[in-house]
Amino acid sequence: xNRRRLNPFLFIIVLMFILQFLSPPLTSAAEKLNYRLxxxxxxxxxxxxxxxxxxxxxxxxLDVLVKEGGPxxxxxxxxxxxxxxxxxxxxxxxxxxxxxxxPVVVVAQLFQINPLHWIYRSDNMKIDRxxxxxxxxxxxxxxxxxxTIMRTLLAKSNITESDVKLFSVRYDFTPFFTKKVDIWPxxxxxxxxxxxxKLADAGEGVAFFNPSDFGVKFVAxxxxxxxxxxxxxxxxxxxxxxxxxxxxxxxxxxxxxxxxLETLKKYDKNTPPDILALQLxxxxxxxxxxxxxxxxxxxxxxxxxxxxVMIVQxxxxxxxxxxxxxxxxx
Amino acid sequence: MLHRRVLQFLxxxxxxxTLLLVVKYLLNLSDYVIPSPESLINTSQQVFSRYFGDVMxxxxxxIIGQVVSICLAVLVGVLxxxxxxxxxxxxxxxxxxQAYPIVAIxxxxxxxxxxxFMSRLLIAAMICYFPxxxxxxxIMSEPVVDVEHFYRITGRIRWQxxxxxxxxxxxxxxxxxxxxxxxxxxxxxxxxxxxxxxxxIGYSIRIALYQSDLSRIIxxxxxxGISLSVYQGLLEFSGSWVKxxxxxx
Numbered sequence: 001x002n003r004r005r006l007n008p009f010l011f012i013i014v015l016m017f018i019l020q021f022l023s024p025p026l027t028s029a030a031e032k033l034n035y036r037l038x039x040x041x042x043x044x045x046x047x048x049x050x051x052x053x054x055x056x057x058x059x060x061x062l063d064v065l066v067k068e069g070g071p072x073x074x075x076x077x078x079x080x081x082x083x084x085x086x087x088x089x090x091x092x093x094x095x096x097x098x099x100x101x102x103p104v105v106v107v108a109q110l111f112q113i114n115p116l117h118w119i120y121r122s123d124n125m126k127i128d129r130x131x132x133x134x135x136x137x138x139x140x141x142x143x144x145x146x147x148t149i150m151r152t153l154l155a156k157s158n159i160t161e162s163d164v165k166l167f168s169v170r171y172d173f174t175p176f177f178t179k180k181v182d183i184w185p186x187x188x189x190x191x192x193x194x195x196x197x198k199l200a201d202a203g204e205g206v207a208f209f210n211p212s213d214f215g216v217k218f219v220a221x222x223x224x225x226x227x228x229x230x231x232x233x234x235x236x237x238x239x240x241x242x243x244x245x246x247x248x249x250x251x252x253x254x255x256x257x258x259x260x261l262e263t264l265k266k267y268d269k270n271t272p273p274d275i276l277a278l279q280l281x282x283x284x285x286x287x288x289x290x291x292x293x294x295x296x297x298x299x300x301x302x303x304x305x306x307x308x309v310m311i312v313q314x315x316x317x318x319x320x321x322x323x324x325x326x327x328x329x330x
Numbered sequence: 331m332l333h334r335r336v337l338q339f340l341x342x343x344x345x346x347x348t349l350l351l352v353v354k355y356l357l358n359l360s361d362y363v364i365p366s367p368e369s370l371i372n373t374s375q376q377v378f379s380r381y382f383g384d385v386m387x388x389x390x391x392x393i394i395g396q397v398v399s400i401c402l403a404v405l406v407g408v409l410x411x412x413x414x415x416x417x418x419x420x421x422x423x424x425x426x427x428q429a430y431p432i433v434a435i436x437x438x439x440x441x442x443x444x445x446x447f448m449s450r451l452l453i454a455a456m457i458c459y460f461p462x463x464x465x466x467x468x469i470m471s472e473p474v475v476d477v478e479h480f481y482r483i484t485g486r487i488r489w490q491x492x493x494x495x496x497x498x499x500x501x502x503x504x505x506x507x508x509x510x511x512x513x514x515x516x517x518x519x520x521x522x523x524x525x526x527x528x529x530x531i532g533y534s535i536r537i538a539l540y541q542s543d544l545s546r547i548i549x550x551x552x553x554x555g556i557s558l559s560v561y562q563g564l565l566e567f568s569g570s571w572v573k574x575x576x577x578x579x
Contacts, residue, residue: 074542080363096542100362100369143537168528174441315541 032063033240036075036087038221040068041267043279044115044190046260047287047295048088049267051247060243062236076104079226086229086240091219091306091322092145098320103227106303107241107329108296110248111220113212113286116146117188119195122207125182130157130214139169139176139184146185148313149211149218155312156215183209189282193275217302218309230327241329245296252284252295298326331570332563339559343552350548365545373545378553381534381546385553388519388530389561391447395454396515399462400508402455407466408493421467428460432518436525445526450519457518458511465507469500498576505569512562516554 037045048066051057057064067084069075075087076097088110089097097104118138126132130153140147146169154164167181173195176184186192188208199206211218223244230237251260257280264276271279288295300323307322354364361369410420436453443449470493477495481487497504523532531550538546 071539077363077542080359081357093542097360097362100365101360102362103360141540142533143540168445170440170445170526172437172440172526 033057033065033086033236034078034084035064035066035240035244036073036078036084037067037069038073038075038088038090040070042190042271043264043268043276043283044187044221045088046251046264046280046283047110047244047248049247050251050260050263051244053263053266054247054250056243056247057240060239062239062243064240064243075224076102079104079224079229085236086223086225088221089224090145090221091303092148092310092315094222094224094325095307095310095316095320095322098322098325099316099318104224105227105230105325105327106222106224106298107230107237107327108223108245109219109298110222110296111286112289112293112297112299113210114149114218114220115187115189115283115286116149116185116211116218116220117192118150118183118209118211119176119186119192119206120183120209121179121199122205126207127183127209130154130159133157133159133183134163136182137165137167137180139167139181141169141185144169144185145218148309148315149216150185151313152216152218152309153211153214189279189286192282193278194271197275216309217299217305219299219302219306222298223296230329234329237329241296245330248287248295252287254284294330296328296330298328300326331566332560335559335563335566336556339555343555347548361545362542363544365548369545370548373543374549374552377534377546377549381531381550381553384529384531384534385550385557388523388532388554389516389557391450391530392454392512392515392519393561395451395519396458396508396512398451398455399459399511399515403459403462403466406463407470408489410467411470411493411496417471421471424460424463424467428464432457432521433525436522440526445528450522450527450530453522454515454518457521458514461514462507462511465503469503470496472496472500474499501569501573501576505566505573509562509565509569512565513558516558516561520554 035048037048039045041049052064052066064086069088074093075084075089076093078084079087080102086107089104094104094106120127125136133154138150140150150166154160167175169175169181169185173184175181177198186195186208188210192208196206223241225237225240250256251263257277261273261277261280264280265273268276303322303326307316307320310316311319350364351367353359354366365373406420406424410417410424432453435456436449439449439452443452474495477499478487478492481491481495519530520532520535523530524536525532527533531554535547535550538544538550
């Protein structure tokens with residue numbers, strides 16, 4: 001008789017798939033938590049690195065695994081799927097998720113100033129007014145939040161698409177280096193120092209354009225969790241947020257600069273130490289731009305403006321009342 | 331043949347979509363993670379015609395890339411079929427180059443050729459060229475001893491005849507390889523568009539991913555799948571027509 005045997009590999013794959021989804025989504029008694037970052041380990045996540053490296057989570061009785069992010073990672077989806085209990089997401093991700101019914105809440109805002117800036121050569125141009133954009137070739141990532149921000153800036157100054165030329169940006173900076181594009185989007189604290197040095201080596205000076213200087217406040221990265229987590233485990237959320245923000249406070253204290261840089265080097269081996277130092281200083285200015293601003297402070301007005309921008313730019317179809325999802329836990 | 335291909339695709343697509351929806355409702359996931367049927371319908375109404383144009387654009391590049399690859403693979407396969415030093419060199423080079431991931435080579439291509447049509451075409455051709463070349467090399471370097479022996483001992487064998495014999499005897503394998511390489515060409519073009527182009531369905535998928543919009547990706551996958559099924563079905567039909575015509579000649 002021809003008996004059919006179950007393929008063991010197929011069986012294992014199906015079993016893993018089922019276990020993946022049936023595993024409990026929230027914390028167990030041991031308080032094991034996954035924290036999904038938005039990007040790779042670098043100076044932009046120095047507080048997260050410090051909190052885990054210096055055992056601040058353990059001191060709070062939490063077993064936290066800090067996981068690197070990346071372009072294919074989405075912390076909010078992982079929260080819903082139970083693969084992470086905390087994560088870092090940008091405001092546009094949070095608002096998009098809310099518009100699709102995701103039960104996500106923001107427990108702390110990391111960046112008070114969005115690190116997304118535009119770099120340009122300062123030797124042959126200057127952007128003091130939005131009108132200075134006219135006639136320029138501007139890089140934007142179609143579908144990215146830089147597109148939303150730039151379109152808002154252009155609309156604000158009544159500049160139409162015929163007044164400028166928009167250029168589709170990719171990971172490769174060659175079009176900017178070869179002067180094919182005048183203004184290129186970049187993260188000032190991570191990519192900024194590298195680009196600046198590269199162009200300085202070629203004898204060129206650069207400047208950065210900050211959209212918030214022209215009234216467009218578009219919130220960047222924040223710490224998020226699920227509403228279920230906040231309601232069922234408020235103590236855990238509080239402990240996590242307190243430990244995390246403590247990590248940010250200590251790591252950004254100028255008095256700890258040297259030791260923090262030593263720690264950063266362990267996690268970001270590919271960045272030269274001098275660049276790493278510049279990145280750390282720039283990150284400090286974005287997280288704590290003012291002595292009066294508490295690290296983690298949620299700028300409700302900026303969130304509301306981000307939501308408005310997304311509605312005007314038709315990124316979302318209707319209001320989501322984002323303020324209801326802002327639940328500071330520190 | 332054509333309808334079978336389309337039907338098979340529809341079954342697979344429906345099963346995949348059903349699995350996603352089962353997971354969605356079983357785990358009570360929001361539309362942000364897995365879109366609901368209503369959201370899928372709304373999205374398809376919004377983007378269907380635009381995405382269809384994008385898929386046709388991608389398919390056109392993929393077809394041109396595949397034709398270029400077939401021509402090149404046949405040329406190199408014919409040259410590399412001999413057990414000479416040159417033949418062995420071609421084979422080793424083909425194996426080695428295939429080992430390089432296209433994502434590592436792509437940035438160099440984009441720097442040299444920019445992010446337009448040529449980069450997409452080249453990457454599509456590169457992705458489907460090497461598997462094609464290896465298959466054609468395999469077929470062309472394998473003598474059909476029974477038939478070739480006769481021509482050899484009568485002194486009538488020429489390289490053109492040798493190739494004809496080997497192609498005729500392996501026509502089924504050749505048509506399968508050509509049909510299969512259509513998938514690779516399409517995948518290659520989408521990868522290229524995803525990484526650097528300003529057009530095509532790969533570019534649209536990239537934007538949808540930026541916006542975490544799975545419903546758009548699901549619509550795009552449907553259009554890619556259905557277009558590819560039709561194209562592969564047509565290739566298989568052409569293959570069987572060639573076989574019949576050649577056999578009756």
